[in-house]
Amino acid sequence: MAKLVLIRHGQSEWNLKNLFTGWVDVNLSEQGVEEAKEAGRKLKAEGLEFDQAYTSVLTRAIKTLHFALEESDQLWIPEQKSWRLNERHYGDLQGQNKAAAAEKWGDEQVHIWRRSYDVLPPAQPEDAEFSIAGERRYADLDPKTVPNAENLKITLERVLPFWQDEIAPKLREGKNVIIAAHGNSLRALTKYLENISDEDILNLEMATGEPVVYDLDTDLNVTNKKILEK
Numbered sequence: 750m751a752k753l754v755l756i757r758h759g760q761s762e763w764n765l766k767n768l769f770t771g772w773v774d775v776n777l778s779e780q781g782v783e784e785a786k787e788a789g790r791k792l793k794a795e796g797l798e799f800d801q802a803y804t805s806v807l808t809r810a811i812k813t814l815h816f817a818l819e820e821s822d823q824l825w826i827p828e829q830k831s832w833r834l835n836e837r838h839y840g841d842l843q844g845q846n847k848a849a850a851a852e853k854w855g856d857e858q859v860h861i862w863r864r865s866y867d868v869l870p871p872a873q874p875e876d877a878e879f880s881i882a883g884e885r886r887y888a889d890l891d892p893k894t895v896p897n898a899e900n901l902k903i904t905l906e907r908v909l910p911f912w913q914d915e916i917a918p919k920l921r922e923g924k925n926v927i928i929a930a931h932g933n934s935l936r937a938l939t940k941y942l943e944n945i946s947d948e949d950i951l952n953l954e955m956a957t958g959e960p961v962v963y964d965l966d967t968d969l970n971v972t973n974k975k976i977l978e979k
């Protein structure tokens with residue numbers, strides 16, 4: 750049996766400003782730093798010890814991981830970063846205010862873009878302000894792989910190879926794993942882990958900085974789930 754902890758990054762500066770974020774590399778807010786540290790203290794209080802950490806290539810998730818590991822005295826554990834754990838790419842919505850978008854396109858349309866499984870948000874043009882084109886961080890990626898908009902389905906399709914190749918083998922060996930990532934990359938993984946239907950996934954929310962602790966059997970079936978609430 751292995752333990753798997755999923756943690757969405759603490760509140761970011763753009764969560765605070767209510768802006769669509771996606772692949773834009775914003776920092777944690779002050780509250781976000783506190784949430785990450787508090788999560789670490791909760792992990793420690795639960796006696797959770799990890800063998801391996803995974804995170805995205807985005808600052809808010811990396812820093813959340815580090816604050817949480819530092820507070821639980823395990824900043825030393827091996828960690829691997831992958832763009833496959835990035836937030837879903839929010840296309841042309843990135844940088845826009847969520848409330849203003851709801852006024853422009855209507856609450857229902859914006860809710861569909863935010864929470865549906867397979868509806869794509871509008872694509873990001875190449876010359877958009879928040880495009881990652883030319884960023885060194887993604888230099889090794891085949892340009893055809895770099896998204897210009899993702900729904901949850903596409904997000905799951907790019908998370909899964911990393912899960913299957915890197916994370917699942919560790920868990921099968923009985924290693925305890927922590928993944929610090931994002932609202933939607935973790936919703937995608939949760940859908941897969943808990944076998945949630947395309948319809949029901951609309952209702953799943955991930956709170957910032959709240960560790961979700963799973964017990965997994967050797968076939969990686971969930972035998973227990975516990976949320977370390979704020």
Ligand SMILES: O=C(O)[C@@H](CO)OP(=O)(O)O
Binds near residue numbers: 770836863932
């Ligand atoms: O803006 C984003 O990238 C995400 C997560 O903060 O927002 P949403 O709540 O719409 O999934």
